[in-house]
Amino acid sequence: MRIDLADVPALERGVSLLGSGGGGDTVTAAALLRRWLADAAGGAVRLTAARDLPPGTRVVPLGLVGATAVFTEKLPGGGEFRAAVAAIERWTGERADALMSIEVGGLNGVLPLAAAADLRLSYVDADLSGRGLPRLDQLSVAAAGRGLAPVALAEPGGQVLVLADGTPAEIERTVRSFLTGSGGWAVLALAPILAGDLPGCSVLGTTSGALDLGRRVLAAGESPGADRLAAATGGRVLTLGRVLEVAHRMGPGEHGRPGFGRGSVTVTDHATRSLLRLEMENEYLLALRDGEVVASTPDVLAVLDRRTCVPISTEVLRHGTEVAVLQLPAAGFWTDPRHAPALRPRAYGIDSDPVLLR
Known part of the structure; x- marks a missing residue:
């Protein structure tokens, strides 16, 4: 290839x-x-x-x-x-x-x-x-x-x-x-x-998987519905809504050194009015709907611009943005019990068991 x-x-x-x-x-x-x-x-x-x-x-x-x-x-x-x-x-x-x-x-x-x-x-x-x-x-x-x-x-x-x-x-x-x-x-x-x-x-x-994923998302066009977006990505749409709040803070470090930046994002679902909160470090790590954990690392959590389907990074996501939040399945390597501890929520200091698509 x-x-x-x-x-x-x-x-x-x-x-x-x-x-x-x-x-x-x-x-x-x-x-x-x-x-x-x-x-x-x-x-x-x-x-x-x-x-x-x-x-x-x-x-x-x-x-x-x-x-x-x-x-x-x-x-x-x-x-x-x-x-x-x-x-x-x-x-x-x-x-x-x-x-x-x-x-x-x-x-x-x-x-x-x-x-x-x-x-x-x-x-x-x-x-x-x-x-x-x-x-x-x-x-x-x-x-x-x-x-x-x-x-x-x-x-x-x-x-x-x-x-x-x-x-x-x-x-x-x-x-x-x-x-x-x-x-x-x-x-x-x-x-x-x-x-x-x-x-x-x-x-x-x-790499071939990323290329195929990108082709399918681009083919889905602008503003796809939840079902179409899930089908294109092979994942699950956690919410379609508007960013209500973005908060940033310094994360825990080791031996007196500062950690990576931490934060959270709250999204209001347009259909159900439920609140989806994303906990993030450099990446999105955990999703809670009305306080209940519904998705986590090592699965991939992605926030997309609702209209263009362009992913939005943790650094630039802002209040008022219309978004789709996706959960994509983790690679099999990370669901293997021998390797999973490296990417579980507790590897980031989050006291939660993994909640995965499979």
Whole structure:
């Protein structure tokens, strides 16, 4: 399968939905992908299923980490991707045969494709999240017990950092500290993963799935009814209504460090007048209808503009906006009891059991 310029609008819509209100600016990322595809050999990136690769193929997970708001002000020149991949190759002594994303939800569902076009490498139809995630220690490789180290970081000012060792939580803290003093964002590369190992530590089929999801939502047109929207997404419409209130606060941190921003959104349902409240961090995490939990992470909760069906991030949702709130099923990796604790509500400090579609 090839991804070319004609596929970018559907891909951008799909990954923005899977961002669950987080993941960064997909519009800017899609514009950068168009630029790189225009310069790529054949104008496309080859997308390959993990099962179609020789088991010994070395696949490097890649993505952008840090303050995605800063990313739109300080765009990558492309050298960051090459520097991060080259650093992890030097440290491990293993050449990258292919790339994959660390996170399909949000801009990381798009940018690593640009890196593959630039580096002339194939792209694997898998990622380490299956949705949008806030922390590196929640990636599927960490949930599967493989760890994260070594990690290479390349920031736009030219600095390159390799973290040779550390637990996933330690890697997460160190990366955030580095980003604070280095411009806000960096490209991260993990050590190569053999293609034969991907089924046990990654979420498969996510890029093709995001592309298909985006095509179906775009085909639904503007202002679709609840039934049509649910059919197009394979999910459930929790409410169609108007945002009554948006509240933001600082979330809990660790060891004296501030946490991610927290908040809540209240939506009045037009048909029933019930109140749906969404608890959010970087992503939408939990939905309560009139005080009863009706949906939660690891399922994807998305808020869409009622007319255009464009997903609205947690950062820009405002009072008075007409919205549709969706619940999309979690990837099977995250419903596996061995991996589920990493994304359950309690992993975010919310005292609730998961409430899922399946």
